[in-house]
Amino acid sequence: MxxxxxxxxxxxxxxxxxxxxxxxxxxxxxxxxxxxxxxxxxxxxxxxxxxxxxxxxxxxxxxxxxxxxxxxxxxxxxxxxxxxxxxxxxxxxxxxxxxxxxxxxxPAVLKGRGNYLCLQDLEVAEQSLFGYNDPLMQRLKEWASKTATGDRADLDFAFPAWADVAANVDTCRHQECRLYDRCFYYAMRTAAAAxxxxxxxxxxxxxxxxxxxxxxxxxxxxxxxxxxxxxxxxxxxxxxxAFGIEVNNARIHHFLDRVAHIRGINPDKARIEATKKVCEKLFATFPRGSGEYAFEDVLNPASEEQLHELAGEVLLGLQAIVQELTAHAKEAEVDTVRELLEGLARRGSRLREEMEQLIFGNDPNYIQWAECNSASQDGQNLPRRSQRQAHTTLHYSPVIVADILKKALxxxxxxxxxxxxxxxxxxxxxxxxxxxxxxxxxxxxxxxxxxxxxxxxxxxxxxxxxxxxxxx
Ligand code: SF4
Incomplete structure (x- = not known):
């Protein structure tokens, strides 16, 4: 140069x-x-x-x-x-x-997926979550028909359930999406390519x-x-x-609530409630009001064994729920219902995988730690009701990022x-x-x-x- x-x-x-x-x-x-x-x-x-x-x-x-x-x-x-x-x-x-x-x-500004409205999930949410006459949903639809960007930053009113209509890796069908040609997120990426x-x-x-x-x-x-x-x-x-994993009780509750309230199918509510209860017990293993601490600082052999047992039950519960969602998706005749069920199944699967890695992971460069009584980043993207519940966040984080950055960047x-x-x-x-x-x-x-x-x-x-x- x-x-x-x-x-x-x-x-x-x-x-x-x-x-x-x-x-x-x-x-x-x-x-x-x-x-x-x-x-x-x-x-x-x-x-x-x-x-x-x-x-x-x-x-x-x-x-x-x-x-x-x-x-x-x-x-x-x-x-x-x-x-x-x-x-x-x-x-x-x-x-x-x-x-x-x-x-x-x-120049081009690129933001994460979650900043953009997903048109598919908007339709799904209208039919399965809000109802056609919900005034907030009507307002969001009107905005969706006018906005050039679909960027949340351009939204001039609060939409508390943004997480349910934002583009996300679990529900996105990429090129197979029937709304791909109008997709805000992929339009932004296409513009950025030039x-x-x-x-x-x-x-x-x-x-x-x-x-x-x-x-x-x-x-x-x-x-x-x-x-x-x-x-x-x-x-x-x-x-x-970014290189770690975090799961909080609000995120799990939000997922389970979402499954429990799907219209048109009759999920096993007893299983959902049982999974919720085990989750509560699991998160209660960690003392509230103690700030941030490593698992090893608060768990003794007995409480660690109990944590593993509870985590095993949560994983089984999530697995059964994912299987049920997948089975319903195969039978669904309406596009939006199938998309909703498949998206939730993928979300549940990812939650299960992350939970497993977080509790049972043993990478020597990673540390398991808990953060209590503070809303996590995930909590900020959840509905207000769930944010209040975001008291405990469990993390699985790399202790040293030097090697990862050296190789990747x-x-x-x-x-x-x-x-x-x-x-x-x-x-x-x-x-x-x-x-x-x-x-x-x-x-x-x-x-x-x-x-x-x-x-x-x-x-x-x-x-x-x-x-x-x-x-x-
Ligand atoms: S391509 Fe993905 S993000 Fe875009 S509308 Fe379809 S599902 Fe939503």
Missing amino acids: RKDTAIEDLLRPGGALSVYLPGYEYRQEQERVCLAIEEALSTGRHCLVEAGTGVGKSLAYLLPAARAIQQGYTVCVSTYTLNLQAQLVQKDIPLVQTLLPEAGIK ANLLVVNHALLLSDLIVRQTEPGASLIPHYDIAILDEAHRLEDAATS WSNVKSCVLTSATLADTTGFTYVRSRLGLEGAAVEHIEGSPFDYARNAILYVPRHLPSPKDIP
């Missing part, structure tokens, strides 16, 4: 940026970060950059990224938060497109790595040559969560840029590199904040507010 000094000219006083950006102030720190990243991209190395608040990191990596795109590479920018994603899409990327039109940037600047979040980036590792030829996001990970200090946590891209305001410690990047498995030659750069905190900042301690501990 050719080293192009034009980037410096864009940033410097009197450059194009000062013309297009009202109130622009030149910052040497931003130029140095920009040049460090450009050096890494042009030499095919990875890059770690810590840049303090106010440096202008986004522009500092988007400008060299634009040059790489101009050379024919596809760049994937990943953030941890939606706020930063929105800033990139609404402000920074359009600015770089204006500054460097010759780069031919074609893009050369992909914007994703860490969760989707990591889910894509898992799919690529487990299903050769499959992916959730298109191929990219260069990855830029902003808010990279959150990468290890995001990877621990660092070795598969030409360059990877990690940046954050807090990435280094007193040893520089040694610690973070070891945690993330990022070995070998890399450009490293640390830049402080251009803000004069000593003169311009004030520390305010509100003494009149109650302590967070006192808020019920």
Whole structure:
């Protein structure tokens, strides 16, 4: 890749940026970060950059990224938060497109499946869950007929049962879906295939790595040559969560409730109730109000044996329910009923597999741990009633993600840029590199904040507010 000094000219006083950006102030720190990243991209190395608040990191990596795109590479920018994603899409990327039109940037934002309305599940939910005259359902249908994206972010009212109508891996029939031609999720993916600047979040980036590792030829996001990970200090946590498994009592209850209330079939309610009760006993094995702890810290040999027995019963209950759903699906004559039953059977199967791995898994790199009295991520996607029940979440998480990232990410891209305001410690990047498995030659750069905190900042301690501990 050719080293192009034009980037410096864009940033410097009197450059194009000062013309297009009202109130622009030149910052040497931003130029140095920009040049460090450009050096890494042009030499095919990875890059770690810590840049303090106010440096202008986004522009500092988007400008060299634009040059790489101009050379024919596809760049994937990943953030941890939606706020930063929105800033990139609404402000920074359009600015770089204006500054460097010759780069031919074609951006696309990709979100996880669960953000998009599934038209098949909408029909299924209307017939099996809500009834045709439900006012909320009517409102959602009206929105579905008008929205261009099907993206939940564009929904201007709350739909508490979004999890029942969102695209998901269990109920999706892919190309076999009768609504595939109108599918919002696949339309987004088709549009992204033509893009050369992909914007994703860490969760989707990591889910894509898992799919690529487990299903050769499959992916959730298109191929990219260069990855830029902003808010990279959150990468290890995001990877621990993505490469692990979590099951909470709300998720199991939600599934069982859903099966119990399917219209048109008469599921074995006694079995569903019995499975629910055993689940409650299983989750009650873990002391409430104890925060986060490893299984081994609270279980003794007797309670561990009891946990295994209860888990065995839950697995048998789920297996029988899945078999019953599959049998009903084979007999179903109406498309939507069959789709619902098959989708629920797949969901139950996955729940069973995850539960088995979580309780009986013995990978030495994984830890079993519990998190009590806090709503989990899954709980946030469930109906409000289920969220209240999300008191206990069981996890099976990798202790070290370094090897997984090394194999799945660092070795598969030409360059990877990690940046954050807090990435280094007193040893520089040694610690973070070891945690993330990022070995070998890399450009490293640390830049402080251009803000004069000593003169311009004030520390305010509100003494009149109650302590967070006192808020019920
Ligand atoms: S293709 Fe999948 S996500 Fe799209 S409408 Fe069909 S089932 Fe839903």
